[in-house]
Amino acid sequence: MTAMALTQRPASVLSRLLHRHEACRGWLLLAPALCLMLVAILFPLGSTLVMSTWSLDGYSVDRTPTLGNYSAMLGQPMFGALIGRSLVVATIATVVTVALCYPMAYFVAFHVHRHKALWLILLTLPFWTSYLLRVFAWKVVLGYEGVLNTALIGLGIVQEPLAALLYSQTAVTLVLAHSWAAFAILPIYVSLEKIDRSYIEAAADLGDGLTRRFWRITFPLSLPGVVAAFFMMFVPTVGDYITPAMVGGPDGMMVGNLIQAMFGPMNNWPAGAALSVVMMLTIGLAGLAFLAVGRLVGR
Amino acid sequence: MDVIDQLHAVKSGKLDRRAFNRSLLALGISTAVVPLAPRRALAAPEDHATYFTWGGFDIPDYFDEYVAKRGELPNFATFGSVEEAFNKLSSGFVADIAHPCLSDVPRWSSTGMFQPIDTTRLSNWADMIPELWDVPYNVKDGKPWLVPFEWGQTSIAYRTDLFDLQGDESWDMLWDARHSGRLGCLGAGGDVWWCAAIKAGVPFDQIHTDEAFDKISAVLREQRPLIRMYTDDTTSLDTALAAGEIVASMAWNSSVVTLSAQGVPVKFARPKEGALTWVCGMMLHAEAPKLDSAYDVLDSLISEKAAIFNMRDYGYGGVNRKAFAQITDDELAVLGLSRNPVEVLQAGHFGIPQTPEWDQRMTQTWEQIKLGF
Structure with missing residues (x-):
């Protein structure tokens, strides 16, 4: 009875539209995500851009568009130096992490045959605690009366606690590398996992040794994963401000700390917005440069 | 449909599409509604004023009088520096009471974000040391902008x-x-x-x-x-x-x-x-949502007990005259405090607005x- 009623009723405009055009169905499926993107990403991004052209007038904001914030940045060495330091720290942390994670991912992809899921869960274990707690844990490890110093003194290797462990750029690099490791492992693992094993067998049959096989087959085929790992790690670390604020000390501060200070105590949101825009462009450029290098290596 | 039936259907692989969709819908609705439920359950904190203060002052020891009167502690929000606090407040954060210092008063009061404090609503006001608040820039029509808390x-x-x-x-x-x-x-x-x-x-x-x-x-x-x-x-x-x-x-x-x-x-x-x-203390937000509770918070903070805690446990000068009766001269000397705050404040350099x-x-x-x- 109901089935008959359905067939007899003329189909509504919407359902006819959806039936005929596949694209419409696609857009409808995408709509929730698109709306969210629009509200949560494009709108804030746009307002950051607009705000970066405002200027500060006492405690109030002058909304006439100007590029003053950008030209002021050119005049001060502070911005270049902090951006440079952030790029260096993030690059080192990323390279170290990717280099350390690759063998782990390789092992799980090629040599683990049982309980793979368990291994993957174990690899992401650091992510089970909050980011803030992980950084705090490092403070405990590296601290003046921390785990590492106590152990070194106990073993008689040093007499006085090493003050340089904490509050330095090295500490920032180390903590960043550890905190974001799982972001690097997973994409590399996925790209290694999906490599067709018959290629490697073929190479072996044709006389390639272990090393040549790796460099000619496995590594180039896993490059997309390496590139993804690079981005997933580099982009968040370059703008990070929690880690440098907690373990960086005066000389370990990065550009994220300056942006935070501009939106916080300095109370200069337009300048902070301009710096954020410059930072986004810098990261974009760095990404493009890395892609170009990746292409070259791939060939 | 009965839950047991449905579980059984899932087990035997006979769950039909409609039932499945219905469960999905139910799950979605309940997920969306869950955040609303605890808010009703935790209605109590919404009855209390929020005290926006330096980290370290958000402790129960200052609120014996308040708790005795209202049964629970007020709400807290903390900051690390006055600049940070000011920025948060001027970008729209409303806390009934904020905790800046006396030399910040002209800047803060000129923003229109605060209201002068009606001292007749504070039972402990008569015991306050007047030198700590009675400066021209802190008084408007006989009412202070800032009620001192510690020096x-x-x-x-x-x-x-x-x-x-x-x-x-x-x-x-x-x-x-x-x-x-x-x-x-x-x-x-x-x-x-x-x-x-x-x-x-x-x-x-x-x-x-x-x-x-x-x-x-x-x-x-x-x-x-x-x-x-x-x-x-x-x-x-x-x-x-x-x-x-x-x-x-x-x-x-x-x-x-x-x-x-x-x-x-x-x-x-x-x-x-x-x-x-320096002298620091509390200012009252112009749009304090819980004004009655806020006055009770202020009253508790300037109580004798709070002042004694400030001196004995934190070493800050108290603002309540009665508190000094409980503390010996030797104790004060060790803490570097004095019965006459002006003596200590003028021996150093006092910030100018x-x-x-x-x-x-x-x-x-x-x-x-x-x-x-």
Whole structure:
């Protein structure tokens, strides 16, 4: 009875539209995500851009568009130096992490045959605690009366606690590398996992040794994963401000700390917005440069 | 459909599409609604005022009177520095009560974000020490903008066993290159800039001049390479001092009292140039959503008990006259306090209110110096 009623009723405009055009169905499926993107990403991004052209007038904001914030940045060495330091720290942390994670991912992809899921869960274990707690844990490890110093003194290797462990750029690099490791492992693992094993067998049959096989087959085929790992790690670390604020000390501060200070105590949101825009462009450029290098290596 | 039936259907693989969709819908709705439920269950905190204060003052010890009257603690929000607090408030955060210092009053009250306090609603007001609040810029039509809560000094806390003191105690201690990498400093310009002015020999009534800016910046830039940590978090500072990670730091009274109580050999210096002195207290938001509760919070904070706690446990001066009756002269001498606050406040350098432009320029310069530029 109901089935008959359905067939007899003329189909509504919407359902006819959806039936005929596949694209419409696609857009409808995408709509929730698109709306969210629009509200949560494009709108804030746009307002950051607009705000970066405002200027500060006492405690109030002058909304006439100007590029003053950008030209002021050119005049001060502070911005270049902090951006440079952030790029260096993030690059080192990323390279170290990717280099350390690759063998782990390789092992799980090629040599683990049982309980793979368990291994993957174990690899992401650091992510089970909050980011803030992980950084705090490092403070405990590296601290003046921390785990590492106590152990070194106990073993008689040093007499006085090493003050340089904490509050330095090295500490920032180390903590960043550890905190974001799982972001690097997973994409590399996925790209290694999906490599067709018959290629490697073929190479072996044709006389390639272990090393040549790796460099000619496995590594180039896993490059997309390496590139993804690079981005997933580099982009968040370059703008990070929690880690440098907690373990960086005066000389370990990065550009994220300056942006935070501009939106916080300095109370200069337009300048902070301009710096954020410059930072986004810098990261974009760095990404493009890395892609170009990746292409070259791939060939 | 019965839950058991449905579970059975799932088990035997006979769950039809509609039932499945229905369960999905139910799951979606319940997920969306869950955040609403606990809000009703936790209605109580919404009945209380919010007290926006420095980290460390958000403790129950100050609220005996309040709890006795209203059964629960008020809500807390904390900040690390006055600049941070001001920025958060001016970007729209509404807390019934905020906790700045007396010299911030002209700047803060001019924003229109605050209301003068009706002291007739405070039962403990009669016991207040008038010198702490009765200054022209703090009074509007006989009502104060700020009700004082504590007074004290910003000076140098140092380890008597680790810091090699030569000569008198002085601000030079924090510029002592022999202890490079083992000196600490507060992070907020509101303290550091003024202390650096004392060190640079800039009189406070000249602090707004360009020359003063140059002198103070130069002194702070000179100090930066010696500093191990800039922090507003007294816990970090106290831990570092206790461990000997730093041997001297710019600090408030509370660090020394807390550490001494734990047997750490630490002393609060009386620098020969004078310390920075201040009075801080509470201001009432113009649109305080819980005004009645807010007045009870204020009343509790200026109570005798709160003042005694401030002096005994934190080493800050109390604002309630009755509290001094409970404390002996010896105790006061050890804490560096006095029955007559003006005596202590004038022995040091008391901050003078500045314009918003000055404050902005100071904060920006200071943040840049901290970053190394």
